[in-house]
Amino acid sequence: MNEFEFLDRLRRQTDSRRRCSRLLTAVGDDASVIRESANRDLIVTTDLLVEGVDFYTAATPAHLLGHKALAVSLSDIAAMGARPFWTFLSIGMPRERWEDQFKDEFFEGYLTLADRFGVSLSGGDISETKMGIVIDSIVLGEVDSGAAIKRSGARAGDQIFVTGSLGGAAAGLKLIELGARSVPGAIATGPIQNSDDDQSIQSLLRRQLRPDPRVGWGIVLGEQRLATSMIDLSDGLSSDLHHLCKESNAGALIDASLIPRHDDVKRLCGRRALDPLALALHGGEDFELLFTVAPEDLSRLPKRVDGVPVTRIGEITANAGAINIREQNRIWRLEPGGYEHFTALPS
């Protein structure tokens, strides 16, 4: 039984055992929806990050780890169309980490991102571990009653959109695996004055190590009720489109030529082991938003929010489970591929 099957079963169990009628959505969306009051719903998400599995301290400066731990949860809240308000943080670390600079730098990264979006660190827990760091990042947000955007609302004819560009975070991971390391100045203040390649490499490392959750887009889509369904791109476009279509009991046809590939991936393509289309389709952790819009609402959709553009990449179809991609004159089936499984050109 894999994680998704287990969560499915747990969802059925909790459905059948459910006593509290105020629970609207259990395990299965990016976050859970709890009925809070007559006019506001509460949204809750938790993300568990484990050293050696979800991150490696050798490749991740502590302040960037703090940033990313919160960013992934903010992305989940955005994917529900909600506005984040509070965060809770449970963190376990070995005694030697407790005594060095790690925790101060970690919290600096975490709190700086929280401040940027007006989110309050409101509690949490700290424990010792015998080996490795473990982080559970919890974010609570709110949305107008009934306005939370689920994965399950996509209907045939809805147009499929993504924010920003895709493949950059996976390219960054690939570069880290090839030995590239983030330069503190470049991370903190923008690209260093160096060769174009170095600038592109630092930009891609930033996409992997310091993702920007699309908080503004999430709020706009939720408040203006523009999206029929939404998910954030954590596993990768091909996987997450499958998740969304499964919950919506629908299919999809996307167009390869429309998929917004990250500029720096295109720039480095050919010289490094990077295939822009494969990375954009199967690379994970871009934390862009994938959402669907009903035809009658297309004219209301903004072109940009907080400077981040949106791109139409295809259409929802009635053929449940059929996720297809058009590439030039050919249509092929898009199989889900997580970021661990993407194929790259040999280096």
Added chain:
Amino acid sequence: MNEFEFLDRLRRQTDSRRRCSRLLTAVGDDASVIRESANRDLIVTTDLLVEGVDFYTAATPAHLLGHKALAVSLSDIAAMGARPFWTFLSIGMPRERWEDQFKDEFFEGYLTLADRFGVSLSGGDISETKMGIVIDSIVLGEVDSGAAIKRSGARAGDQIFVTGSLGGAAAGLKLIELGARSVPGAIATGPIQNSDDDQSIQSLLRRQLRPDPRVGWGIVLGEQRLATSMIDLSDGLSSDLHHLCKESNAGALIDASLIPRHDDVKRLCGRRALDPLALALHGGEDFELLFTVAPEDLSRLPKRVDGVPVTRIGEITANAGAINIREQNRIWRLEPGGYEHFTALPS
């Protein structure tokens, strides 16, 4: 810097950075209070449990671990005078644990306790770890606006109470360290028919491995606004009374003869390495409630809730930081001692 000092500093940091005026209490109480709506406040707690630090799988059957992971968080909610509604669970485990019976038994224990109090498992996260199990248990509850019971509300003259009896959980831990193991039938159906000693031992192991959070007492004290301050006894009476007095800027005088010691600790006393008073004062993890009541409200305090009695053990004094205990004709200073530090008679 120890954990308490770090949390203090973090609290000051988040206070000074705070943007969101709806946050009422940050790090420092058993749980955090968030202003939710005009007439209800939201209470949130998280508890991180790490294998090899907070529990040992060799001594803890999986279903009891599931029970305890939720029980400690329910106890935090009770300590705020709130009613629990929702739980979220983040759990990391090695691949081999994922494939054996561990996770099913763990969730069975967790969900059975959740059902008992009408609490819904509403979400969470699952991750692989490279070594050991880690659990973050999150519970959300509600209380009437402004009715959350803080640690900081005790005033000189308030009477100090504890629910249930003390020292049983620490005695259970001591017995586990001496090699005692819980008998499944005894845990599941009550004491087995065996010698009186065996019954007492199983009862004490249950206090350690399957604590009963005082959910009913928490709700009654919160809804009837009976307590001026409250904390749950997780670190031990001496430590937790210090925490409460520190937050209230007050002192306390308790009476050794009034402290309700666990019957089975008294029964085994002398024959095992168990000192009932030391265990009751310094033993942790009883998850009873320690609270204070203003003199004018004493007549409204129920004698029992859900069959659990309450005992007056002393009084709050104006002398900030002076935590004293009367034993026969002698008054001595009660130093805080965590459950790891309690002294027991040599065996």
